[in-house]
Amino acid sequence: MSRAAVVLKLSLRNLFRNRRHSLYALATITIASMGLLVFMGFNRGTMDEYRENTIRARWGHGQLYMRGYRGKAHERPWENWIESPQETIEKLRALPGVRELFPRVTIPAMVAAGGKAVAGQGEGIDGVAEARFFTRMNYVEGGDLNDQPFAIVLGIGLAQGLGVHVNDEVELVARAGNTALHSAKLTVGGIFQTGVQDFDSYAFRIPLKLAQQLLETERVETISVALSGVRAWPEFAGAANTLLPDLEAVPFDELDKVYYRHAVDWLDAQFAFIEDIVLLMVFFGIFNAISMTVMERTAEIGTLRAHGDSRMEIALGQVIEAAGLALLGGSLGILGGWLLSIGPLSHGIQMPPAPGLTRGLRITIELARDEALRVLGLAVVTSAAGSVLPVWRAMHIPIVEALRHV
Amino acid sequence: MALYEARGLSYRYRLNGHHVDALRGVDLEIKNGEFVAIAGPSGSGKTTLLNLIGLLDLPSGGSIHFEGKDVLNLAERERSLLRRERIGFIFQTFNLIPVLSACENVEYFLLKRKIRRAEARRRALEALEKVGIASQADQRPNEMSGGQRQRVAIARALVREPAVVLADEPTAALDQTTGLAVVNVMKHLNRERGITFIFSSHDPKILTAADRVIQLVDGRILQ
Numbered sequence: 001m002s003r004a005a006v007v008l009k010l011s012l013r014n015l016f017r018n019r020r021h022s023l024y025a026l027a028t029i030t031i032a033s034m035g036l037l038v039f040m041g042f043n044r045g046t047m048d049e050y051r052e053n054t055i056r057a058r059w060g061h062g063q064l065y066m067r068g069y070r071g072k073a074h075e076r077p078w079e080n081w082i083e084s085p086q087e088t089i090e091k092l093r094a095l096p097g098v099r100e101l102f103p104r105v106t107i108p109a110m111v112a113a114g115g116k117a118v119a120g121q122g123e124g125i126d127g128v129a130e131a132r133f134f135t136r137m138n139y140v141e142g143g144d145l146n147d148q149p150f151a152i153v154l155g156i157g158l159a160q161g162l163g164v165h166v167n168d169e170v171e172l173v174a175r176a177g178n179t180a181l182h183s184a185k186l187t188v189g190g191i192f193q194t195g196v197q198d199f200d201s202y203a204f205r206i207p208l209k210l211a212q213q214l215l216e217t218e219r220v221e222t223i224s225v226a227l228s229g230v231r232a233w234p235e236f237a238g239a240a241n242t243l244l245p246d247l248e249a250v251p252f253d254e255l256d257k258v259y260y261r262h263a264v265d266w267l268d269a270q271f272a273f274i275e276d277i278v279l280l281m282v283f284f285g286i287f288n289a290i291s292m293t294v295m296e297r298t299a300e301i302g303t304l305r306a307h308g309d310s311r312m313e314i315a316l317g318q319v320i321e322a323a324g325l326a327l328l329g330g331s332l333g334i335l336g337g338w339l340l341s342i343g344p345l346s347h348g349i350q351m352p353p354a355p356g357l358t359r360g361l362r363i364t365i366e367l368a369r370d371e372a373l374r375v376l377g378l379a380v381v382t383s384a385a386g387s388v389l390p391v392w393r394a395m396h397i398p399i400v401e402a403l404r405h406v
Numbered sequence: 407m408a409l410y411e412a413r414g415l416s417y418r419y420r421l422n423g424h425h426v427d428a429l430r431g432v433d434l435e436i437k438n439g440e441f442v443a444i445a446g447p448s449g450s451g452k453t454t455l456l457n458l459i460g461l462l463d464l465p466s467g468g469s470i471h472f473e474g475k476d477v478l479n480l481a482e483r484e485r486s487l488l489r490r491e492r493i494g495f496i497f498q499t500f501n502l503i504p505v506l507s508a509c510e511n512v513e514y515f516l517l518k519r520k521i522r523r524a525e526a527r528r529r530a531l532e533a534l535e536k537v538g539i540a541s542q543a544d545q546r547p548n549e550m551s552g553g554q555r556q557r558v559a560i561a562r563a564l565v566r567e568p569a570v571v572l573a574d575e576p577t578a579a580l581d582q583t584t585g586l587a588v589v590n591v592m593k594h595l596n597r598e599r600g601i602t603f604i605f606s607s608h609d610p611k612i613l614t615a616a617d618r619v620i621q622l623v624d625g626r627i628l629q
Contacts, residue, residue, distance in 0.1 A: 005517075006514065006517040006518050010503070010505070010506070010514070013505035013506065014505055017504070017505050299499070299501060300501065300503060300504075302501075303495075303497065303501040303503075304503075305462075305486070306460070306462055306489065306495050307489065307490065307495060307515050307562075308486050308487065308488075308489040308490020308491070308515070308518075309486070309490075309518070310483060310486050311482075313518075398463070399457075399462045399463065400457045400462050400463045403462070403497065403501070
């Protein structure tokens with residue numbers, strides 16, 4: 001039997017020697033691990049919900065532009081748009097993971113109603129196709145464009161600026177590439193709120209065909225992509241770059257960096273803070289348990305040292321006890337978290353509208369195996385860290401002093 | 407060659423801001439196979455002397471040679487190793503590990519010397535047999551009487567076949583009959599195996615069992 005195995009045996013026997021202390025430490029680790037895992041699941045559910053909202057409200061899984069177009073100012077932007085969009089879309093349809101493709105154009109225009117005129121920037125979209133995929137637009141009034149040829153949906157700020165509501169009429173005046181002005185009378189079909197105040201104050205959407213007519217172009221500025229899932233993006237983007245090297249594929253989180261990326265970063269930071277607090281609880285729980293252990297077993301530590309146990313062997317025994325408690329508590333916590341997720345929390349948690357959204361979200365607790373392992377790892381590492389100071393003390397108690405301890 | 411040779415041993419510590427001299431220039435020589443008692447009233451320095459020759463503490467001055475080796479110049483790790491290999495201890499309060507059975511208490515330090523489990527078990531049972539307690543091998547310390555626990559402690563000290571067993575007041579927590587029985591076990595093992603025993607006591611009846619009594623008073627050996 002190896003020396004480590006002997007120390008392990010004694011440590012495991014010692015684990016529940018003082019049941020009250022051990023159970024206190026175990027309960028702390030179990031509850032903390034369960035809380036951490038459920039919170040991780042909640043966080044994952046929130047992230048997924050945010051991501052789905054971002055994808056299905058505005059961007060799709062990503063968009064394709066002519067290479068070098070995005071992020072630069074162009075005197076004649078339409079000259080850098082995608083030619084022959086239908087042909088391009090047919091080619092893209094054959095790529096892996098593609099579900100739907102949505103051609104779009106940007107159209108700057110004056111929007112007028114009731115004697116008021118506001119400068120806006122809109123998008124021409126395929127209302128019917130987009131209604132099938134973009135199901136998360138937050139409409140505060142009305143709804144999608146669908147197949148109405150002379151409908152318009154407005155950002156809430158723009159609608160308020162114009163003082164219009166659903167079924168009101170607005171006039172759109174746009175300048176085509178050759179400087180000619182074109183106008184169209186449109187009926188308000190819906191008023192949306194993305195949560196980005198600036199965007200909502202100027203954005204509108206009209207049918208793609210109408211936008212192209214007003215701009216006197218057959219081209220499209222971008223093709224939005226709906227894939228089978230987020231994970232399909234890298235393969236799709238790689239294939240698109242190979243097939244159509246003139247196009248640049250940009251994922252949704254890059255397109256919506258300000259809102260989505262920052263929201264995710266903010267949630268991540270918040271989660272990290274809460275995680276730190278939970279781990280601190282574990283740390284002090286273990287610190288307390290091991291400190292009590294060392295105090296109670298001082299004479300025993302003295303006996304072991306007198307009989308020739310080295311300081312490292314004493315330390316190893318205490319760390320094994322802490323790690324054993326952490327493994328047991330962490331496993332029970334994971335089991336508890338899983339039971340919660342399939343029991344009381346199986347239908348998720350109804351949350352009020354998040355910042356920028358007009359409807360609440362039902363967040364499901366999405367547990368993941370790698371996160372469960374992370375929780376277990378964190379419990380063990382934190383517990384080992386929590387045992388360092390008491391163990392250091394145990395290692396350095398003079399033997400004769402330890403033997404005198406009652 | 408003497409088993410122990412100590413010269414000018416002194417031990418000073420601070421108590422409530424004052425220096426206390428627990429030992430004052432003790433010279434000591436103990437030969438292999440002796441059965442020696444250290445006697446003296448409380449506070450005379452018996453425990454301090456045993457701690458120093460047991461390499462559990464370092465003196466303020468003087469020298470200690472154990473089996474011819476100057477042990478005060480050894481590193482902490484080397485002293486631990488020497489204790490593990492060559493010195494057995496018996497304490498007044500038995501100091502058994504409560505989560506281990508009698509047999510496991512005895513075999514624990516054998517297993518740590520990488521002795522195979524079956525061999526360690528055989529030697530542990532044999533040691534318990536020697537001290538007359540083999541039938542309680544599977545009992546834990548809290549299921550045993552004081553005398554039985556001290557016998558387990560003796561078996562634990564002996565099983566590693568040390569050169570010397572140091573026993574600090576081994577009978578102090580026992581009634582006189584049990585105490586005498588425990589000392590008789592120690593003496594029997596000394597005679598049978600030639601293991602050196604050095605024990606402290608202030609009980610005259612216990613001291614009569616010793617071949618030699620070293621009398622300590624106020625940190626000095628009475629000649």
